[in-house]
Amino acid sequence: xxxxxxxxxxxxxxxxxxxxxxxERKFVETWYEDLHVRTNKVDGKxxxxxxxxxxxxxxxxxxSFEPASNRSVHKARSLFRIAAAVAVxxxxxxxxxxxxVVPVSNYTMPKVASATQNDVEAGGDKATLxxxxxxRIILNEMQQDSLSYGASxxxxxxxxxxRFESTTPLLPTADFLVWNTLSxxxxxxxxxxxxxxxxxxxxxxxxxRFPTVFAGNERHVELVGEAYFxxxxxxxxxxxxxxGKAKIEVLGTHFNVMAYKDEKSMVATLLEGSIKISSTQGExxxxxxxxxxxxxxxxxxxxxxxxxxxxxxxxxLFENEDLRTIMRRIERWxxxxxxxxxxxxxxxxxxxxxxxxxxxxxxxVLELSDIQFELKNRxxxxxx
Numbered sequence: 232x233x234x235x236x237x238x239x240x241x242x243x244x245x246x247x248x249x250x251x252x253x254x255e256r257k258f259v260e261t262w263y264e265d266l267h268v269r270t271n272k273v274d275g276k277x278x279x280x281x282x283x284x285x286x287x288x289x290x291x292x293x294x295s296f297e298p299a300s301n302r303s304v305h306k307a308r309s310l311f312r313i314a315a316a317v318a319v320x321x322x323x324x325x326x327x328x329x330x331x332v333v334p335v336s337n338y339t340m341p342k343v344a345s346a347t348q349n350d351v352e353a354g355g356d357k358a359t360l361x362x363x364x365x366x367r368i369i370l371n372e373m374q375q376d377s378l379s380y381g382a383s384x385x386x387x388x389x390x391x392x393x394r395f396e397s398t399t400p401l402l403p404t405a406d407f408l409v410w411n412t413l414s415x416x417x418x419x420x421x422x423x424x425x426x427x428x429x430x431x432x433x434x435x436x437x438x439x440r441f442p443t444v445f446a447g448n449e450r451h452v453e454l455v456g457e458a459y460f461x462x463x464x465x466x467x468x469x470x471x472x473x474x475g476k477a478k479i480e481v482l483g484t485h486f487n488v489m490a491y492k493d494e495k496s497m498v499a500t501l502l503e504g505s506i507k508i509s510s511t512q513g514e515x516x517x518x519x520x521x522x523x524x525x526x527x528x529x530x531x532x533x534x535x536x537x538x539x540x541x542x543x544x545x546x547x548l549f550e551n552e553d554l555r556t557i558m559r560r561i562e563r564w565x566x567x568x569x570x571x572x573x574x575x576x577x578x579x580x581x582x583x584x585x586x587x588x589x590x591x592x593x594x595x596v597l598e599l600s601d602i603q604f605e606l607k608n609r610x611x612x613x614x615x
Contacts, residue, residue, distance in 0.1 A: 244599050247581050249551070349606045351590040354418030354435055354564045356391050363409035363443065370421065381409065383426070383443045392422035397444045408442040415456070418566035420542075425452070428463035429470065432543045435563040436491070457489040459543040462504075474499075477525045478509045486517075487539045493559060496526035500539035541583070547593060548583035554602065558613065565590045566609065573615045 245251040360368045362380055370393060378385045386394045395411075415421050415437050422432050426444050433439055437456025445451075450470040462470045464483030472479040474490035475497040484504025490497040499508055501517040508515050512529040522534040541548035547564070549557050557580060558569040567590070582596040590611075594604045603614040 244601075247596075247599060249581065351565045351567060351606065351609065353587050353589065354420060354566065356421055357419035358413055358415045358421035358433065360385070360393070361412045361414065363411055381443065390422070392424065394424035395426045395443065397426055408444070408446055410440055410442050413439045413441070416566075417563055425450075427465065427468075427470075430461040432459040434458065434542055454488055454490055456491055457487070457542070459485075459487045459540055461485050475525065476510055476527060477523075477529075480507045480509070481505070487536075487543070489539075491559075491563075494556075496524040498525075498539070499523045500534060500536055502536050502540065542586060545586045546583055547586050547588075550581045551579045552581075553577065553579055554597075554613070557597070558611075561590070561593065561611070567606070567611045568609065569611045569613060571613050575613065575615060 242251065242255055246256060355371075357371045358369075360370055362368070368378070368385075370387070371391065373387055376387055378387075384396045386396060388394065413421065413423055413433060415433050415435055417436050419435050420433060422430065423439070424430050425441055427450055429450070431439060431452075434457035437454070437458060439458060440453040442451070445468065448468060450465070450468055451473070452471070453473045455474075460470075460472070460481075462481050462483050462485070466482055470481045470483075472481075472488060474488050475492075477490075477497045477499070479486070479488065479499055481504065484506055485502040486504075486506055487500045487502070488497070489499075499506065499517070500522045501519050503519055506517050508517065508523040508525070508529065508531075510525045510527065510529050512525070512527060515523055515529055515531050517523055517531060520533055520536060521531055522539065523529065523531050535550070537544075538548050538550055542564075547560070549560075554575060561567065562569050564586070578600070580597060580600060582599075584593045584596055590606070598604070601615075605612040605614065
């Protein structure tokens with residue numbers, strides 16, 4: 232099957248829109264899996280080492296190439312790898328794949344959005360810890376390996392995350408707990424290990440309120456924003472998360488909670504174990520692979536959990552999401568303000584990219600569906 236560049240772009244668009252036929256889907260997937268092999272079989276050398284540049288770019292965006300025989304990933308991860316590769320390949324490596332079909336003299340590089348002229352770096356590990364006494368510590372600037380605070384020690388490991396440790400066997404009563412708040416800014420994320428050993432990954436624009444030690448008969452934290460929890464087991468002391476109008480109760484499990492104030496629903500997704508969701512509309516018990524939505528109605532559905540925790544695993548993924556929802560995620564992670572120049576018809580998108588990629592790379596994925604962007608002074612304008 233010999234295609235020109237516009238044919239390939241058309242097929243990729245149909246694949247991401249979900250309108251491709253089974254044969255067309257198979258071709259796109261085979262094309263991507265065969266990308267690395269093709270470059271090793273082409274006769275002759277590309278000018279100025281273009282082949283090396285292409286694969287350096289692809290690996291920088293999506294990681295080292297994995298042969299299909301070695302992969303064991305879910306549907307969402309497959310969509311991510313294809314969409315992410317497209318972001319790089321559309322602008323560079325189509326030349327490599329088709330340079331024997333399209334003569335160099337007739338080849339025009341696809342138009343790149345003006346955002347690439349004024350690019351924005353992805354977010355990173357940034358957070359502020361506000362202690363119970365009002366002191367504020369900018370964790371990404373903390374130089375010490377440890378810091379004493381009352382009856383606790385705050386330790387910072389080589390990865391940059393922190394751990395709270397109690398230095399006394401005497402626990403205060405629940406009425407006398409000292410509370411702290413971990414906050415991530417726009418374009419920030421951070422990992423913390425709570426006093427009971429529970430691990431929490433906090434997404435951008437999020438706040439986690441927790442005590443210096445867990446006293447009484449429960450472990451209680453409060454969340455605004457998004458976080459992924461790996462809860463330490465303690466059958467005698469259940470772990471509770473207050474998120475918006477919902478309460479989540481667990482014993483020991485892995486789950487993600489998304490509770491941003493500008494989103495319509497609080498969303499809890501369970502990966503391992505069991506959790507109970509309570510709201511004014513009742514309560515539900517979730518099994519692995521299920522997701523609860525509180526908006527304010529309480530509902531439960533089966534989902535691909537890879538999508539819910541993609542941010543924690545280093546990816547930006549979206550599957551059948553509306554553009555405004557995607558733009559809110561872009562605002563949080565890239566620290567930009569999004570404005571809309573025209574009325575946008577209701578459309579949904581599927582794709583993704585490495586979370587460390589620059590903003591322009593993610594915009595290229597969306598531009599495959601005929602959406603245009605302009606970036607100036609960290610204001611991103613969306614155009615039809």
